[in-house]
Amino acid sequence: MADEERLDYTRKLLDDVRFPQPIPPDFDPVAATPEQLAQYGLPLRPSMDEAPHDFARWEKMVTELKGMELVRPSFKVIQRDVTSRTRDRYEAQKWKKTNWAGAVISDFVFNLVESDWTVPRPEPGQGDHIAWYSAAYVGLDGYRMNSDDVLAGGTGHDYYTAKNGFYKTYAWFEWYPAYPVELEGFPVRPCDRVFCEVLGDLPRDDKKGAFFIYNYTTGKYTSLSFCAPPGVGLRGDSAEWIVEGEEPEANFHVVEFDRCRAQKTNRRWYNLSSAATVTSTCEDGTVCTATIQDDETVIVRYGGARDK
Template identity: 30%
Template sequence: MEDSPRNLMFQDEMVSLSLRASIAGSLAVVAILSLSSLSLAQSLSPQAGVPHRSVPRIRTLTNGAATSTNWSGYAVTGPAGSVTDAKGSWIVPSVICSSAASYSSFWVGIDGFGSNTVEQTGTDSDCQNGIPTYYAWYEFYPGPAFLITGITVRPGDRISAEAIYSSGLVTVTITDTTTAQSFTTSGGAGALRSSAEWIAEAPSSAGGVLPLANFGTAYLGQDNTGLSPTNYATVNGVTGPISSFGPSVQEITMVSSSGTTEAQPSPLSTDGTSFSVAWGGGSTSTTSSATTTSGNGTPNLTINTRDTTGVALTGYWTELSQNGQVLANGYTPATYTLNSGQTYTLEADGYASCSFDHWLDTNSPNNLRDVSITSDTSLTAVLNCGNTVTTTTTTTATTTTSTTSTTTTTLAGSSQISVSTVNSAGAPINGYYTTLWQNGVMLQWCYSPCSFVVSNGQTYQVAVADYGGETFSHWSDGITNIFHTVTLGSISITLSLTAVYTP
């Protein structure tokens, strides 16, 4: 092998990567782990310029069934600090490669489903320059991922892995039981410990979710691998298989940005430990941002959302396509730059209790519409949040210490929690993953600035996640816990929360 910057041999026990999703280069034959050419990245060291998001990009979440554009498998959720162990096993899937690069990750870990930390270890089955590539890695997000060179991974190998919390750190261990090669390391100080996961993932790069490799069917859990006890978790001191956690179990199906199934988990086995994930035959590649600026002959199209009472809503999914090809997607309010006079297809979706009702300008109930504009245009999708409308005027403070309400129009028996994110200077920073929890179960999610419609007389927790170079510091009312508890009274209000971030 020539000694050049683009032909490197791994010599260290671990080589850090900027991101599993954008792993640098073509790993040569199976798991010899020599790089023949660098493709997505320019070096093997962590790259500060690549934002790393290991949380699931969830589109829907209803009664324990979620869809995500990058995860498929199962998660068990619990209150912050409750999860102390996650054990998993799987058979390394073989990938079918074309000339295009594609990726698939299989892992077990703690956190990520509704939190801003992930402590995980797993294997990849990727395609680099048409060559199947297999390797093991670990990651303590928001730190970088690391390649494990001491384990030679081949398709068909039986992998056992565990993430266990003790004395303030999470220890991850991964073992190729076929070769008896193993690796252990500790990290993840500050882990929220609010979920355990067993996941097949389409990893991400700076530009969004990467194309999912054709891995056929992946088999996870002790009934498939013969490795027991695996696909177990420990939550609040209780250890059991995935299914033993009842309503805290989340089944996750991977879908494309247009809703096509990309990877489908099977139901859990009768003992609650095992399942498979079937590749769906598509790509999960998405764009990273929908916000653009207008130039000559390129007018802007802005999509807003509101409920049937006229209250503005934010954080709802939209997508722009042309001739059947997805061009961009984003969360309301979303702005796209179009070519003047050309025809595009626009999609606007509801979420959770708020379903698409109609377009404000045409009254059409179809959430898909063709658009062609020659000047800057705004369209509004109206969502039906399923409540009888009343108008309530109030200046009553909530029973939490977070903030006070203002005069608003609300829904009968319901209130609205609005969440915004700002930097240390007070300037808005948008697009941060925000979740709504109750009794240890995640109910809704959105990207800031956004709102949740909630029931009066209930207690909820709102959480935000770190992203890029910004880290959560505190809520504007001084609370430093990333989970902000909100207790609502019987009067309908709009409650505003602001999360402050620091570099």
């Protein structure tokens, strides 16, 4: 796909972005309808009866949010030589197998995926370059070969050699084939603890999506709703917890995705008990591995160069 076409898709996506209203002091999220939760940009409520532990964590978080700052960030398009995936089947297969590592569930139709993690501090990766890149995210539709979209959001961690070397960390979201978009003005720093959720509106509307991020460390959050780029719709055919590295990949050390959950369109919640892991091996020799530690945790490690 031509760069200009992707840029046009991205402009249309950003033109449609909507921010939620601030949470009123007297708002009761436990008694709220799903529509009211969406109005204030809050994550969906787990069932108190079917998932009591998840409900308790959700209740604690949304109660905290009532006193936190809602940020309305500005947008910066992330346009590099290679970003995310391509529609070409061969290239999609290459993307899937070589430059991301993590956990995937692909046996059902999902409407939501979420997780907590700690933002890593990036360092230079392999080779002699001017920059290295990595991103941690939760996503939908990134695994199946017949999927032509990716709805994702998370944190980026880049390292640059200019000015004696410096790193950059930031929040971002994406609905491919639009470009990824940085959320400028939403602070994300190494060692910050974040919660991210990507949400669709299946089965009612495959053109609607949303991204929510809460920085536990700073007490700030933001929530965005938007429509799909032209010509694509959410399939929900996979849920992913991923660290992706555009080559050259930054050394992110370790990202531990905790409280990994995904929700089917029938509102049933799933953890990692049925997930598969994916290991990345980039062309520059960088290897990243994923290990499922328990039903809610997958650990992704940067391993450096593979053995020759």
